[in-house]
Amino acid sequence: MKFQLTFLTSCSLLVAGYAFAHHSFAPFDIRNPIEITGVAEDFVYRRPHPMLTLLDDENVEWEIEVPLRFWDRAGIAQDAIKPGDELMVRGFPARNGDPEMAMGGFELNGTYYAVHEQVGQRSANEAADAIERGESLESVLERFAEPE
Numbered sequence: 001m002k003f004q005l006t007f008l009t010s011c012s013l014l015v016a017g018y019a020f021a022h023h024s025f026a027p028f029d030i031r032n033p034i035e036i037t038g039v040a041e042d043f044v045y046r047r048p049h050p051m052l053t054l055l056d057d058e059n060v061e062w063e064i065e066v067p068l069r070f071w072d073r074a075g076i077a078q079d080a081i082k083p084g085d086e087l088m089v090r091g092f093p094a095r096n097g098d099p100e101m102a103m104g105g106f107e108l109n110g111t112y113y114a115v116h117e118q119v120g121q122r123s124a125n126e127a128a129d130a131i132e133r134g135e136s137l138e139s140v141l142e143r144f145a146e147p148e
Contacts, residue, residue: 027094028102029095029128031128033091033104034090034093035089035090036101037088038054038056038062038086038089039054039085039086040052040081042083045078049067050065050068050071051064051066052081062089063101064101065100065101070115087107087108088107090103090106091103095140
């Protein structure tokens with residue numbers, strides 16, 4: 001019985017650790033956040049990451065990943081963003097220049113909602129350090145690629 005309990009506890013911790021660490025902020029430029037304004041085309045609250053599709057003022061469609069656990073910790077309703085909402089989104093842009101970002105926060109109807117303003121994740125900081133040292137973006141993204 002004691003072995004079974006130990007085994008189940010170990011397995012639970014392993015799965016929880018993987019679920020927590022499965023995503024890296026390395027593909028995003030965490031040291032140079034940007035702000036974009038536009039209209040929400042779609043917002044899907046799902047696991048592992050809610051996604052916001054935003055059409056910016058220049059008609060560029062952005063895919064914005066929302067850190068779920070920080071959204072939940074902030075106490076923001078799952079349906080807070082609706083298609084047609086005019087938003088300002090602050091976040092961390094994709095390092096490769098694609099119109100993608102990880103959300104830091106957003107403003108809706110004059111209220112700012114902080115989601116995840118500062119990334120303390122080790123891999124993201126290591127990636128930023130490597131790029132600042134002159135390592136190529138392709139090399140950094142390859143080393144810090146997300147597991148499939």
